[in-house]
Amino acid sequence: EIVLTQSPGTLSLSPGERATLSCRASQSLSSDYLAWYQQKPGQAPRLLIYGASSRATGIPDRFSGSGSGTDFTLTISRLEPEDFAVYYCQQYGSSPRAFGQGTKLEIK
Amino acid sequence: EVQLVESGGGLVQPGGSLRLSCAASGFTFSNYTMHWVRQAPGKGLECVSAISSNGGGTYYANSVKGRFTISRGNSKNTLYLQMGSLRAEDMAVYYCARALRQQLLLDAMDVWGQGTTVTVSS
Numbered sequence: 001e002i003v004l005t006q007s008p009g010t011l012s013l014s015p016g017e018r019a020t021l022s023c024r025a026s027q028s029l030s031s032d033y034l035a036w037y038q039q040k041p042g043q044a045p046r047l048l049i050y051g052a053s054s055r056a057t058g059i060p061d062r063f064s065g066s067g068s069g070t071d072f073t074l075t076i077s078r079l080e081p082e083d084f085a086v087y088y089c090q091q092y093g094s095s096p097r098a099f100g101q102g103t104k105l106e107i108k
Numbered sequence: 109e110v111q112l113v114e115s116g117g118g119l120v121q122p123g124g125s126l127r128l129s130c131a132a133s134g135f136t137f138s139n140y141t142m143h144w145v146r147q148a149p150g151k152g153l154e155c156v157s158a159i160s161s162n163g164g165g166t167y168y169a170n171s172v173k174g175r176f177t178i179s180r181g182n183s184k185n186t187l188y189l190q191m192g193s194l195r196a197e198d199m200a201v202y203y204c205a206r207a208l209r210q211q212l213l214l215d216a217m218d219v220w221g222q223g224t225t226v227t228v229s230s
Contacts, residue, residue, distance in 0.1 A: 051216075095167055
C-alpha cells in the first residue's frame with residue numbers, strides 16, 4: 001500500500017510570493033500517476049494537475065507540477081488571494097488510491 | 109454544462125443503511141469510470157469506491173469492503189452507493205467524481221459534485 005506524505009502541514013505566505021508544496025510516496029509511482037487538488041472551505045476539490053505535471057483544463061499557468069518516482073512538487077509561481085486553500089496530492093496508479101493528508105496554504 | 113448532483117445523505121443510526129445517488133448530466137456518463145470520495149469532518153479525502161464505465165470493474169477501500177456496494181445505471185446517468193452496517197467513522201461528506209478521461213480505470217478526477225452529508229448517530 002502506497003502512503004503519501006505531504007509537507008509542510010501548513011505554509012504561511014503572502015500574495016505574490018512563490019509556494020512550493022511537497023508530496024512524497026512510500027513507493028515509486030507507476031507512470032507518474034500523481035494528481036494535485038485544491039480545496040476551499042465548503043467546496044469540493046478541484047483538479048489542478050494530473051500525470052504529475054499536466055495542468056487540468058482551465059488551470060492558470062502559475063500552477064505547475066513536477067517530480068517522478070517518489071518525490072513530487074506543486075509550485076505556485078506567484079500567489080493570488082484566491083490560491084489560499086488546502087492542497088492534496090493523490091496517487092491513482094494502484095489500490096488504494098490514496099490521498100496525502102493535505103497542506104494548508106494560509107495568508108501570512 | 110457538465111454536472112454531478114449527489115443526493116440521499118442524512119441521519120442514520122449506527123448499524124443502519126443508506127443509499128446515495130449521483131445524477132450526471134452534460135457528458136456521456138456511460139464512457140467514464142466514476143468514484144465516491146468521502147471527507148470526514150475536519151479531515152482529509154478518502155477514496156471509498158470506484159466503478160468502471162460498464163460496471164464490470166469495481167474498487168473498494170478496505171474500510172468499507174463488504175459493507176458498501178457501488179453500482180451505476182448508465183441508462184439513467186446515475187451512480188449509486190449502497191451503504192450498510194454504518195459506523196460512526198463513516199460519517200462524512202460523500203462526493204461523487206468523474207474520471208478525467210474516457211474509458212480509463214486509473215485516472216485523476218476532474219468533475220466533482222457538491223457532496224451529500226451522511227451523519228451516523230443514535
